[in-house]
Amino acid sequence: xxxxxxxxxxxxxxxxxxxxxxxxxxxxxxxxxxxxxxxxxxxxxxxxxxxxxxxxxxxxxxxxxxxxxxxxxxxxxxxxxxxxxxxxxxxxxxxxxxxxxxxxxxxxxxxxxxxxxxxxxxxxxxxxxxxxxxxxxxxxxxxxxxxxxxxxxxxxxxxxxxxxxxxxxxxxxxxxxxxxxxxxxxxxxxxxxxxxxxxxxxxxxxxxxxxxxxxxxxxxxxxxxxxxxxxxxxxxxxxxxxxxxxxxxxxxxxxxxxxxxxxxxxxxxxxxxxxxxxxxxxxxxxxxxxxxxxxxxxxxxxxxxxxxxxxxxxxxxxxxxxxxxxxxxxxxxxxxxxxxxxxxxxxxxxxxxxxxxxxxxxxxxxxx
Amino acid sequence: xxxxxxxxxxxxxxxxxxxxxxxxxxxxxxxxxxxxxxxxxxxxxxxxxxxxxxxxxxxxxxxxxxxxxxxxxxxxxxxxxxxxxxxxxxxxxxxxxxxxxxxxxxxxxxxxxxxxxxxxxxxxxxxxxxxxxxxxxxxxxxxxxxxxxxxxxxxxxxxxxxxxxxxxxxxxxxxxxxxxxxxxxxxxxxxxxxxxxxxxxxxxxxxxxxxxxxxxxxxxxxxxxxxxxxxxxxxxxxxxxxxxxxxxxxxxxxxxxxxxxxxxxxxxxxxxxxxxxxxxxxxxxxxxxxxxxxxxxxxxxxxxxxxxxxxxxxxxxxxxxxxxxxxxxxxxxxxxxxxxxxxxxxxxxxxxxxxxxxxxxxxxxxxx
Numbered sequence: 100x101x102x103x104x105x106x107x108x109x110x111x112x113x114x115x116x117x118x119x120x121x122x123x124x125x126x127x128x129x130x131x132x133x134x135x136x137x138x139x140x141x142x143x144x145x146x147x148x149x150x151x152x153x154x155x156x157x158x159x160x161x162x163x164x165x166x167x168x169x170x171x172x173x174x175x176x177x178x179x180x181x182x183x184x185x186x187x188x189x190x191x192x193x194x195x196x197x198x199x200x201x202x203x204x205x206x207x208x209x210x211x212x213x214x215x216x217x218x219x220x221x222x223x224x225x226x227x228x229x230x231x232x233x234x235x236x237x238x239x240x241x242x243x244x245x246x247x248x249x250x251x252x253x254x255x256x257x258x259x260x261x262x263x264x265x266x267x268x269x270x271x272x273x274x275x276x277x278x279x280x281x282x283x284x285x286x287x288x289x290x291x292x293x294x295x296x297x298x299x300x301x302x303x304x305x306x307x308x309x310x311x312x313x314x315x316x317x318x319x320x321x322x323x324x325x326x327x328x329x330x331x332x333x334x335x336x337x338x339x340x341x342x343x344x345x346x347x348x349x350x351x352x353x354x355x356x357x358x359x360x361x362x363x364x365x366x367x368x369x370x371x372x373x374x375x376x377x378x379x380x381x382x383x384x385x386x387x388x389x390x391x392x393x394x395x396x397x398x399x400x401x402x403x404x405x406x407x408x409x410x411x412x413x414x415x416x417x418x419x420x421x422x423x424x425x426x427x428x429x430x431x432x433x434x435x436x437x438x439x440x441x442x443x444x445x446x447x448x449x450x451x452x453x454x455x456x457x458x459x460x461x462x463x464x465x466x467x
Numbered sequence: 468x469x470x471x472x473x474x475x476x477x478x479x480x481x482x483x484x485x486x487x488x489x490x491x492x493x494x495x496x497x498x499x500x501x502x503x504x505x506x507x508x509x510x511x512x513x514x515x516x517x518x519x520x521x522x523x524x525x526x527x528x529x530x531x532x533x534x535x536x537x538x539x540x541x542x543x544x545x546x547x548x549x550x551x552x553x554x555x556x557x558x559x560x561x562x563x564x565x566x567x568x569x570x571x572x573x574x575x576x577x578x579x580x581x582x583x584x585x586x587x588x589x590x591x592x593x594x595x596x597x598x599x600x601x602x603x604x605x606x607x608x609x610x611x612x613x614x615x616x617x618x619x620x621x622x623x624x625x626x627x628x629x630x631x632x633x634x635x636x637x638x639x640x641x642x643x644x645x646x647x648x649x650x651x652x653x654x655x656x657x658x659x660x661x662x663x664x665x666x667x668x669x670x671x672x673x674x675x676x677x678x679x680x681x682x683x684x685x686x687x688x689x690x691x692x693x694x695x696x697x698x699x700x701x702x703x704x705x706x707x708x709x710x711x712x713x714x715x716x717x718x719x720x721x722x723x724x725x726x727x728x729x730x731x732x733x734x735x736x737x738x739x740x741x742x743x744x745x746x747x748x749x750x751x752x753x754x755x756x757x758x759x760x761x762x763x764x765x766x767x768x769x770x771x772x773x774x775x776x777x778x779x780x781x782x783x784x785x786x787x788x789x790x791x792x793x794x795x796x797x798x799x800x801x802x803x804x805x806x807x808x809x810x811x812x813x814x815x816x817x818x819x820x821x822x823x824x825x826x827x828x829x830x831x832x833x834x835x
Contacts, residue, residue, distance in 0.1 A: 150834060153772060153832060154772065154807055154808075154809070155807050224680045224681075224682045226682065233834050234809075243682070244679065244680040246680060273676070273679070273680060275676065279676070282677065283674070283677035283680055286670070286673055286677050287670070287673075287678065287680060287681040287682070287685050288684055288685060290666075290669075291666050291684060291685045291688045291689075292684060293744070294662060294688070294721075295688050295748065296744055296745050296747070296748030297717055297720045297721060297744065297748070298658075298659050298662055298717070298748075298751075299747070299748040299749075299750075299751035299752040300720060300750070301654065301658075301713065301720070301751060302752070302755065303747050303750040303754065305655075305751075305754070307754075308641070308643065308647070308651065309650065309654050309655055310754045310755060310756070311641070311756060312592050312612040312614060312641060312651055312652075312655060313592075313655040313656070313755050313756060314593065314594070314611070314655070314656060316660060316663075316690075316691045317659045317755065319687045320659045320662070320663050320687070320688050320690075320691065321659075321748070321752050321755065322684075322688075322752075323684045323687065324745075324748035324749065324752040325748075325749060325752045325753070328742055328746055328749065331745055332738055332741055332742050332745060335728065335741050336738050336741065339729075340732035342728055343725055343729055345669065346721060346724065346725055346728070347725060348669065349665055349669055349721070350718065350721055350722070350725065352665045352668060352669070353662075353665060353714065353717070353718055353721065354718070356661055356665065356714065357711055357714055357715060357718065360703065360707045360710055360714070361707075361711055363703075363704055363707035364707040364708035364711055370700055370704050373700055373703050373704065374696055376661070376665065376668060377664050377692075377696035378696055379664070379667070379668035379671050380663065380664030380666075380667040380668050380689070380692035380693075381667075381692065381693060381696065382668070382671040383666075383670035383671035383689070384667040384689045384692040384693045385693070386670055386671065386673075386678045387685065387686055388678075388679060388681060408793075409788060409791070409792070409793040409794075410788040412784055412794050413781060413785045413787065413788045413794075416780050416781035416784050417781045417785070420777055420781045423777070424777075425775075425776075425777045426780055426799075428799050429780075429797055429799055
């Protein structure tokens with residue numbers, strides 16, 4: 100017997116309320132609406148909900164009737180409170196969240212409602228340095244893992260419905276126990292974030308001349324250190340023990356690296372230990388999934404020389420419009436004071452040749 | 468009195484020999500030829516020199532007469548040998564190198580030739596994950612710092628000639644003492660590289676399911692860990708003491724982080740120490756120069772809602788132009804199929820308020 104269509108089974112997903120309209124909540128709203136789901140939104144700050152609505156993430160209102168799924172899109176320290184309020188108000192058939200730590204917050208809700216079958220944790224592995232609804236993207240979850248963490252009391256139909264929600268957002272559901280989730284994110288996200296902050300912190304008091312010659316390597320290593328501290332503080336506080344365990348193992352590795360470097364500085368002959376740590380780095384790096392974790396938007400780039408004068412970029416985009424091509428993204432490769440820069444116009448691959456020809460005919464210098 | 472033109476002064480640069488035709492050597496050749504310099508090339512592997520010649524980096528031959536500058540483009544462990552051979556053969560008026568560690572290799576040459584005025588160290592802060600002449604780029608050094616490290620005995624005209632070489636390659640010469648250089652690169656490059664390798668190494672033995680949910684953060688942090696170990700082993704061996712010094716300070720920071728996390732895991736009430744480390748990370752990150760190698764461009768952002776329809780972006784930029792404001796950069800926050808997105812118009816800070824008001828008056832929704 101084949102399984103029933105999603106619309107008729109436990110995974111039915113017609114209405115969703117997203118409680119919390121920041122980056123993740125608004126992106127969930129955008130993705131679900133694209134999938135045809137009716138979405139309502141709320142936020143502790145009504146202006147945030149209004150902005151998310153304006154960007155198309157759903158209607159800024161509480162649902163009038165219980166929805167299929169309520170998504171609590173709040174940080175770890177707040178998410179239990181959001182879920183408890185929603186459960187008490189009976190807002191949904193199934194409750195889930197998107198917080199980055201699962202064990203503690205979910206236990207707090209389950210402890211208050213023993214045997215609550217309708218609660219299933221969730222955590223989409225996607226984010227950005229920027230926050231707020233203005234940074235939301237329909238494709239934020241595209242191809243990304245969405246960890247689904249059932250509790251011992253979670254009903255099978257509720258787990259299915261949360262997995263259907265992840266799929267509707269374009270993500271790939273991965274089932275884990277809450278504690279396994281917390282150890283995994285400590286290893287691949289929270290502990291590396293702390294290390295990036297420590298490496299960046301070393302630069303805070305460094306001589307200006309040293310910092311001034313930094314290249315792309317340290318920029319990549321410290322990129323996440325430019326994130327807003329608030330959400331990370333919430334994650335690290337809620338997941339302190341698993342993060343400390345990873346960092347303690349890393350400190351042991353660092354001690355071995357220091358011993359090896361000290362021996363080299365003292366004139367030691369063997370470079371074996373340093374070579375071994377570099378090779379272990381190669382091996383670990385090799386295991387990481389692809390950059391986008393799944394299908395990528397393959398866009399074609401048409402690089403065009405743009406003089407650094409007011410109006411030139413507008414003139415270019417008018418020319419693109421006249422060619423009948425939609426701009427999917429745009430990157431400007433120039434710096435202040437440079438006489439001309441490259442504008443990289445990203446378009447659907449089938450349109451790149453036509454755009455390049457049209458722009459060349461219109462007198463633009465296309466670098467392909 | 469104004470200084471003489473470069474062609475007639477100590478900086479004269481008509482002929483250069485590049486000894487070592489890998490990524491850096493071949494890129495130096497390409498950049499100098501673009502600047503009109505006559506370039507000859509050699510390499511321990513004649514096939515490598517031949518390939519560099521084929522790509523236009525210079526003629527694969529030893530110079531028939533002494534050249535203006537000989538550039539030893541070899542790794543730290545080999546560069547002293549290359550320079551000693553060239554000095555013994557009298558191949559140039561001025562000798563320099565591009566190795567990533569300066570103190571040890573330069574001292575080895577200076578010790579063998581006390582009072583050698585024609586030797587000036589150099590290190591362009593540019594590279595790629597890929598190596599060999601096939602990865603060479605004419606613009607590899609464009610806008611990048613090129614550290615020039617005179618020795619106590621270096622003659623002023625030789626320092627000028629090496630700076631002229633850096634400028635001819637499109638780089639920005641920065642003068643440092645060799646030991647200052649080695650401490651700076653330990654801080655902004657070598658020690659961060661070791662840390663990235665250690666973080667990646669932690670993933671080597673991790674559960675498959677944990678590694679499988681890794682996101683972009685840890686990918687950025689560990690990107691340099693996919694580099695070929697050989698050149699890094701050479702750099703770390705030659706610069707072991709300064710690298711160990713940076714890593715020892717980092718270990719002390721890590722110990723404080725562990726104490727703070729352990730206290731939180733034990734139910735401690737204060738998150739101050741963890742917040743402080745995240746803020747120090749923000750502060751350090753802030754100090755890194757911009758993507759293009761210059762001082763960070765401080766621009767103001769005006770986020771505007773743009774419907775995802777052909778022509779809307781052009782219409783917005785025409786409105787910006789009509790407001791008399793120059794667009795310094797533009798970022799588009801939307802993805803394929805999203806009904807509306809934010810266009811972030813980056814402008815000089817003094818113009819942001821005026822632009823926001825003008826766009827609002829023209830009917831655009833500005834999110835500030």
